[in-house]
Structures are given as C-alpha cells and as structure tokens.
Amino acid sequence: MKRSRRYREIKEKVANKYYNLPEAIEFLRANNPEKLKNIKIIKKERKIAIIKEGLPEDILAECQKNNEVKLLTATEVRQQVEKQKKSRWDFEKILAHSSGEEAVKPLQKLLGPKGLYPTKKNGSLTESILQEIAKFQQGETELKTDKGGNIQAVIGSSNFSSEQLAENYKVVYSKITELKPTG
Structure with missing residues (x-):
C-alpha cells in the first residue's frame, strides 16, 4: 500500500519509541494534520x-x-x-x-x-x-471495541490544553481498567 509523504515522515518519528503521557500528547499536538484554525466547532444538539x-x-x-x-x-x-x-x-x-x-x-x-x-x-x-x-x-457515552479488542475514543480536540488532554486520558484509562474483567 502506498502511503503519503506526511504519513511516512510521522511514522519515522514514531518508530519503536516509547512515549510517556506528556510526550505523547505533545507529539500528537505537534503532528496534528488539522490545525486549530481549520477545525470548525459546531455545537451538536444531542437528543x-x-x-x-x-x-x-x-x-x-x-x-x-x-x-x-x-x-x-x-x-x-x-x-x-x-x-x-x-x-x-x-x-x-x-x-x-x-x-x-x-x-x-x-x-x-x-x-x-x-x-x-x-x-x-x-x-x-x-x-x-x-x-x-x-x-x-450528563454526557455519558459508550465505548466500543473493534474485532481486535482496540478501544477508540476521543479524549478532546486540538484546542484543549495538554493538561486537559492528559486529565481526560487518565479518566478514560482509569474507567477502562476499573471495568476490565478479571482474566
């Protein structure tokens, strides 16, 4: 499969490196393809x-x-x-x-x-x-997994501060580990 130049550049930066949470958030913010000015915030009415x-x-x-x-x-x-x-x-x-x-x-x-x-x-x-x-x-949402057991969830948007993103990640992670079945 042919990948874009941008994808290949980011993949080289990631290759076999462990990121702690603050480093990972900064990396994601720096390599976000959608810059803040391009993101339109629309308040969606939930029913x-x-x-x-x-x-x-x-x-x-x-x-x-x-x-x-x-x-x-x-x-x-x-x-x-x-x-x-x-x-x-x-x-x-x-x-x-x-x-x-x-x-x-x-x-x-x-x-x-x-x-x-x-x-x-x-x-x-x-x-x-x-x-x-x-x-x-109150904003309760369901998290679903794919066939491989991977959880995909949004923890914020690019206009959130690093501290807000880290806090949201910790809340989601703690809830997942709390609900994780034994074995």
Missing part, C-alpha cells in the same frame, strides 16, 4: 428517542417536559431509520420501557446491526428511563 409504547404516564409526562427527549412510536422510529441516513436522525440513542418490550421486538432486525436496538444488556430497555435520560444528558 434521545423514547419509544412511547408501554411507557407509564408519570414517565411520559416527565419526558414531554424535556426538550432533549423525542417521544416516538415504534413505527415512527422504523420510518426515520429506514428512510434517512444516520446523520439525519433526530436522535443518538433509543430507550424503551421494559413493559413495551413487545412493541420493540419488530425493530430488532432493523436496529440490531446499527447498535440501537434497546436491550436489557445495554441498559436501554429498562424501567428506570428517567435515570438513563439523566446519564445521557
């Missing part, structure tokens, strides 16, 4: 979709007050996911109440491959909908 079927009235009333929550029927979720690209969906995550599990089952083939299907295992099919909404609003 969460809640499937209405089976939702108790008290939770429904609370959800209607929250402008980050989009209440949809299972049919409306199907229509949005089938007809639009992911970038045009009005939500990032889907939650369903455990009493509405039957209404969600027909969506399994559609949402399962996209990682959006509400299940008890991932916490999106639950009775504590309001707690999950609160976690989402």
Whole structure:
C-alpha cells in the first residue's frame, strides 16, 4: 500500500519509541494534520428517542417536559431509520420501557446491526428511563471495541490544553481498567 509523504515522515518519528503521557500528547499536538484554525466547532444538539409504547404516564409526562427527549412510536422510529441516513436522525440513542418490550421486538432486525436496538444488556430497555435520560444528558457515552479488542475514543480536540488532554486520558484509562474483567 502506498502511503503519503506526511504519513511516512510521522511514522519515522514514531518508530519503536516509547512515549510517556506528556510526550505523547505533545507529539500528537505537534503532528496534528488539522490545525486549530481549520477545525470548525459546531455545537451538536444531542437528543434521545423514547419509544412511547408501554411507557407509564408519570414517565411520559416527565419526558414531554424535556426538550432533549423525542417521544416516538415504534413505527415512527422504523420510518426515520429506514428512510434517512444516520446523520439525519433526530436522535443518538433509543430507550424503551421494559413493559413495551413487545412493541420493540419488530425493530430488532432493523436496529440490531446499527447498535440501537434497546436491550436489557445495554441498559436501554429498562424501567428506570428517567435515570438513563439523566446519564445521557450528563454526557455519558459508550465505548466500543473493534474485532481486535482496540478501544477508540476521543479524549478532546486540538484546542484543549495538554493538561486537559492528559486529565481526560487518565479518566478514560482509569474507567477502562476499573471495568476490565478479571482474566
């Protein structure tokens, strides 16, 4: 595979060298292909979709007050996911109440491959909908691994200071090691 000149130059700098955290952050900042002036910061409005079927009235009333929550029927979720690209969906995550599990089952083939299907295992099919909404609003995100077990996560952007990046890295690293299964 043919690589660019810039890729080859950076690879030569990295070759078989161990970097401690401050050195690694400085290296990444110095070799960032996107300089700060070229990065456009757009505040993305994060919304969460809640499937209405089976939702108790008290939770429904609370959800209607929250402008980050989009209440949809299972049919409306199907229509949005089938007809639009992911970038045009009005939500990032889907939650369903455990009493509405039957209404969600027909969506399994559609949402399962996209990682959006509400299940008890991932916490999106639950009775504590309001707690999950609160976690989402506080910025909780899921980290996923690829087939090799590598975790890809963003710890900041190029306008963060080295101290902020180091702190974010330490938080992510400590959480991963805390959740790491034994063996």
